Amino acid sequence: MKTQLSSSEEDEYESSRLVYCWWRTGAEFDNFMRMKLDLLSVSTLSPRFRLFRELERLAVIAPDGLNEIRHKLLAYRSGDFWVPTGGISKESMDIPPVGTILLVGFSGSGKSSLVNLMYSVLGRTGLVPFAQTSSGNSSNSTTVFMEEHNVVRSTRNGFCVYDSRGFDYGKVTEFLEEISGWMNDGVHHNQLCLRPGDDLEQIKDKVENLNLRSSSKFVQRRVNSAMVVANVAEIYKALKAGDLKPLEATKQLFSSPALRKSNENPILILTHGDLLSVEERMDGRLKICEHLGVSETNGVYDTVCLTEYGFLAEESDPVTAYAASEALYRALLVSDRGHFPKRSYIDWPILVLSWLLCLIAAFFALLADVFSKLGQKKKLK
Template sequence: MKGQLSSCEEDEYNELSRSAQYCWWRSAAKFDECVKLKYEIPNVSTLTPRLKVLREMERLALIAPEGLNELRHKLQMYRSGDFWVPTGGISKEEMDIPPTITILLVGFTGSGKSSLVNLMYSVLGRSGIIPFAQTSLGSSSNYTTMFMEEHNVSRSMKSGFCVYDSRGFEFDQMGENLEELSSWMTDGVHHNQLCLRSGDNALTKHDMENLASKSSSKFVRRRVNCAMVVANIAEIYNAYKAGDFKPLEAIRELFCSPLLRKSNENPLLILTHGDMLSTEERIDGRLKICEWVDVSETTGAYDIVCLTEYGYLAEESDPVTAYALSEAVYRALLISERGHFPKKNVWDWAVLILSWLMCFFAAFFAFLADVCSKLGQKEKLMKL
């Protein structure tokens, strides 16, 4: 058949054949039913969750070849505030938008946060400027995971966003996990920020001094604008099949935490290590996790295989994964842009000061009224 095609058709055939091997979902049992709906526009609400996932993966595969370069260019050229929509007539200049948008990766130990950062370098980095960068987790140091790491994945000093790789949480220490997350979301984060926990008491005095010297407050402290929850879909699904619901409950508690909801109403869920499961298990795992954490199986979760963990460049080996990652970062920036408030002008400060003065006078006169009331009651008792 291939020999009967023209040169143009043969090139197209080769391109489709090369990309087909990365479309793992096409071996799913329900895929034939999804193909029948490919050129139709049925009522999406009537589709089953499995068909929604298959249609979403087909959408990514359809857009990836042409849309990856365009979306990657937008992210490389991104400046803080570029995605702001002037809602209500408020312009970008009137908004309190920081010069650098901060995306924080949170998740449990082994979820793939560092591999995701490496994949971002591969997909979004400007080729030819800086060689491929690995996170410090690949170094020989034993304690690098105890530090927050700031990454400029666009490899540009003018980049409008950065990504923070954090220390992984433990499934059986959710109270301590949420307390540490609260400090990150409230107080902000900075590069080389030390993340010590109760289980680190075994460190020697020399180790503690080395860690303290490396963790420096001289780095810029950044407010977290958006958080991505990274989950190991293979670990969670295999534990679920074995009857262990602790990973599922832990990821739900983390994802549904008010701390993350306060930062952005719709946190993003990144599922990694899906290549360790079969097609049906991968879809079942995604649906089960989305059901437990109460997130849309198509618009809130991204299934991303971090191929750069093995040294492959994602944009050359798997365009679908590369586009899914770029879209996830793009959506995180869109969410961040909506979370800012207008700058306070002179009138706003005047109203704020006036309100504080009114509260002060109200409290002062309430105190005087209380004192006078008690004095009057005391005088009445003395007359009696």
């Protein structure tokens, strides 16, 4: 027999649903007709309505789709999402045994909180205790070392997530140089990230407390995909105060050539460190996407890493849980479709020959330019 809820219980249930479906309290949501618009008219919708539609898509999929995507991530092996092209077999591709996803962003953007959220959503295996990042115990602590995380806590898993140290908004150039080094040279667990002005004594204490081994004993990981993490609340509040520095710095990071090597448009994670109203969340996301030149519905995810009570948003917020999982899934798709063929012994002679031909072509081009100038001088005489 189905129990009837009292009016107060129904109001409480509805309010609990609105915690993670926050956009449904917006003034324009009723005009949106709750996804009853014709699919053919999507291209004519305004950016705000398209965003409503995307948020509703996540809300519809999240309750039943979360377990499915969890299973896909748990069963994932590096290279599973590679698509055969040009007649090249999977065995001929240079696929690493473990795919590496790098989280980048400015200080306080929520990278470590996002990793903790991933552990909470994906890493539940019986009585295994909840794992946190080394900087997750204090809101004021800073990630000094690169941290490798297997967020599904499975030895058979084929991917890991790296938490990196953020920069200040006023030091974008230094940040881009360091990111370029990570993308080109790779990363390894407990890789020390020193910055000008760091307290060396405090860092020395952290090294001793962590009992770090020699860095040579850690496996160097090639970065296969990157996620840009931005604090939408911080950026939006700065915009309201007339400060464009956080938004411009985020654009420089998102558009950096180093990140574009792994994906033309890196995945963008917008975290909410502070409570914002519905209109502020919507306006903040739309302004950031417009300034970065990306679609507001493709590859952009909102995650509330911490609830208003300071707890991790897990099953109480299935939309956030699913959004974080889908972002990981998308990153692995990007990773597997960006692998290159293995180099064979024939490639090196071909490379040498191509360089030799380029040198010969440059030599003859130089000769042509010299004789052309000599010919012009004779005509003038």
